[in-house]
Structure formats: C-alpha cells, structure tokens
Amino acid sequence: MQRRAAPIWIAVSLLILAGCAANLASGQTAATTIAASSPALQTATTAGQAPATPLIPPTKLPTPTIAPVQWPPTVTPTERPLPPPTSTASPLPTPSAAPTVSPAPTLAPTATQRPSPTVAVAASPRTTTIGQSVQGRPITATTIGNGPLAVAFVGDTHGGPERETDLLVQMAITYYREHPAEIPSAVTAYFIPTLNPDGLAAGTRFNADAVDLNRNWQTRDWDTNAGEPNGLDKGAGGPRPFSEPESRAMRDFLVTHHVAASIFYHLPWGGVYSEPNSVPFAQAVAQASGYPFHLPGKDTPYAMTGTAHRWADEHGQLSLLLELHGSASIEWDTNHSGMNATMRYVVIHH
Numbered sequence: 001m002q003r004r005a006a007p008i009w010i011a012v013s014l015l016i017l018a019g020c021a022a023n024l025a026s027g028q029t030a031a032t033t034i035a036a037s038s039p040a041l042q043t044a045t046t047a048g049q050a051p052a053t054p055l056i057p058p059t060k061l062p063t064p065t066i067a068p069v070q071w072p073p074t075v076t077p078t079e080r081p082l083p084p085p086t087s088t089a090s091p092l093p094t095p096s097a098a099p100t101v102s103p104a105p106t107l108a109p110t111a112t113q114r115p116s117p118t119v120a121v122a123a124s125p126r127t128t129t130i131g132q133s134v135q136g137r138p139i140t141a142t143t144i145g146n147g148p149l150a151v152a153f154v155g156d157t158h159g160g161p162e163r164e165t166d167l168l169v170q171m172a173i174t175y176y177r178e179h180p181a182e183i184p185s186a187v188t189a190y191f192i193p194t195l196n197p198d199g200l201a202a203g204t205r206f207n208a209d210a211v212d213l214n215r216n217w218q219t220r221d222w223d224t225n226a227g228e229p230n231g232l233d234k235g236a237g238g239p240r241p242f243s244e245p246e247s248r249a250m251r252d253f254l255v256t257h258h259v260a261a262s263i264f265y266h267l268p269w270g271g272v273y274s275e276p277n278s279v280p281f282a283q284a285v286a287q288a289s290g291y292p293f294h295l296p297g298k299d300t301p302y303a304m305t306g307t308a309h310r311w312a313d314e315h316g317q318l319s320l321l322l323e324l325h326g327s328a329s330i331e332w333d334t335n336h337s338g339m340n341a342t343m344r345y346v347v348i349h350h
C-alpha cells in the first residue's frame with residue numbers, strides 16, 4: 001500500500017510547485033508583498049492575498065532603529081560631570097536641575113588645575129608667606145638656592161624708621177636672582193625683607209600692638225620693660241615672650257627651616273653685634289663687610305633684652321645683629337660681601 005501511494009504524493013507536490021511557479025511568473029515578488037504593508041501601496045497591490053500577513057513582522061524591523069537614536073544622546077556622559085559637584089552641590093534635592101548646571105563647573109576645575117602643575121615646576125626663586133602681622137599683612141620669605149644648609153637674611157624689624165633695611169634685603173633678592181651662582185650649592189638662602197610690615201606701613205618703630213619686635217623673644221633676659229632709644233619703655237617687650245604674631249612667625253621659621261646662620265639688619269649704629277656662641281661667625285662677617293665688630297653685650301647704646309639674634313644664639317644657631325651706619329644708603333656693597341661671607345662660613349664650618 002505505501003509503495004503505491006508514493007507516486008500519488010509526488011504528483012500532488014509537483015502540481016503545487018507548478019502553481020507557485022505560475023504565481024512568480026505573474027510578477028508577485030517578495031518585494032512587492034513587503035511594500036503591501038504600506039497602506040498607500042496596499043491599494044495598488046491585489047487585495048485579499050494571504051501572503052500579506054506573514055510579511056508584517058519585517059516591517060517592524062525598521063522601527064527598532066528609533067531605539068539607537070536614543071543612544072547617541074548618551075545620558076551617561078552628561079552625568080559624569082555630576083560626581084565632582086556632588087561634594088559641594090549634593091544638598092540640591094532637585095536632580096533635574098543639577099545635571100544642566102553641573103557640566104559647567106566641572107570644566108572650570110580642570111581648567112584651573114592645569115596651571116598649578118606648571119607653577120610647581122617653575123620653583124627656583126620662590127616667595128612664600130611665613131606669617132601675618134597684627135593687622136594681617138603678609139610676612140614673606142624669598143628662597144634662592146637648593147642646598148641643605150639654610151641661611152636667613154632678615155631686613156626690617158623696626159618699621160618705618162629703619163626702612164632701608166627692608167630695601168637692602170629686597171636689593172639682595174634682586175641681585176641673587178640675577179647671580180644665583182654666588183649662592184654655594186650647599187646653601188639655601190632665605191630673604192625676609194620685613195618682619196614688621198605694619199610698622200613699615202605706619203612709619204612706626206613698633207608693631208600695631210605697640211610692641212618692639214626685637215624685645216619680644218623668649219631669651220634668658222626677656223623683660224616686658226625694654227631699653228629703647230628714648231630710655232626704658234614699659235611694655236615694649238610685650239606682655240609675655242612671643243606675644244606677637246610677627247616674632248612667633250620668625251621663630252617658627254628659624255626652627256622649621258633649621259637655619260644654620262642668620263643676620264638681622266638694623267640701623268644706625270654701624271657695626272656687627274655678636275652673641276657668645278656666634279663670635280667667630282660675627283668676626284668673619286665683620287671682616288668681610290668692614291663693619292666694626294662688637295663683643296657680646298658690649299658697646300650697645302642701651303640694654304637690649306629679648307632680641308631675635310640672642311634667641312637664635314641661645315638655641316644653637318649662629319646669628320648676629322648688623323647695624324647700618326644710617327638711613328642715607330642701604331650700603332649694598334659692604335652687605336653683599338657680608339652675605340657672601342655668611343654663606344661661605346656655614347659651608348666651611350658644617
């Protein structure tokens with residue numbers, strides 16, 4: 001039975017294939033049936049044909065391309081700027097407003113962060129603020145050199161009446177910037193034009209608290225009543241040692257920078273004034289600069305207590321007080337020699 005039935009099925013299938021071939025010959029292509037999904041074209045095609053329904057799914061394929069359109073806008077990149085602002089702007093409860101504002105601030109930080117590395121690279125002569133005066137003026141130090149031995153040249157302590165000492169150290173900054181080779185490779189030189197910017201601005205000898213900043217240091221002989229050009233001045237030493245921000249800033253600088261030797265400039269007594277542990281150093285500077293040398297505690301016009309160079313000397317640093325001859329000149333040539341002698345001295349004796 002099965003063997004007889006086979007020829008019949010073959011004959012039927014051949015008839016079906018012949019029917020399909022007839023349809024293709026009549027121009028019913030796949031392309032036209034896809035187009036039939038369009039309502040406009042549907043009228044042009046022969047209505048009521050069965051193949052139209054299975055072809056609907058392909059027409060849905062183009063629509064998924066709408067989803068990729070949402071892709072380019074990529075919300076994620078615009079959301080990236082958000083993290084930085086969240087540190088400061090996180091309190092904002094409205095998330096919708098935050099994204100639009102946040103991109104701008106993130107651009108600003110990246111722009112400002114770029115200059116900072118370049119500033120750090122250009123470091124050779126650099127000026128830093130080491131403290132502030134009573135009235136908030138900065139006390140600055142300019143650094144030249146990179147050696148392990150620190151020396152400090154401190155200009156004006158006594159304000160307006162001794163402003164040439166400020167100009168002297170400013171001149172030194174200008175000079176050594178142009179002649180950095182004069183600073184030994186083992187030395188870092190710090191230049192502090194003024195410890196008393198308030199007194200310099202006001203034209204007074206004392207700081208804004210009416211304290212003499214060269215009587216305010218915690219030496220063995222500190223006294224609130226201090227010797228001054230016009231006699232004993234009650235309270236000129238300050239209510240207590242290091243009561244003033246200027247003297248504290250200078251003390252902290254000497255300590256933290258491990259200053260090996262320092263000169264504090266004054267006027268108008270014309271000489272080098274030494275302290276017990278710094279006599280050879282003071283003699284070397286006096287000899288190089290030509291200023292008269294004075295033994296510790298000798299030849300001062302009045303008793304000086306709580307002085308900066310004495311505090312440094314008592315704390316293991318070489319230090320001296322150098323008085324210019326007056327306010328007529330900053331006496332650059334002699335002091336230039338004294339500064340170079342200071343740097344040579346620390347190199348030889350350390």
Ligand SMILES: [Zn+2]
Nearest residue numbers: 158162266267
């Ligand atoms: Zn002075």
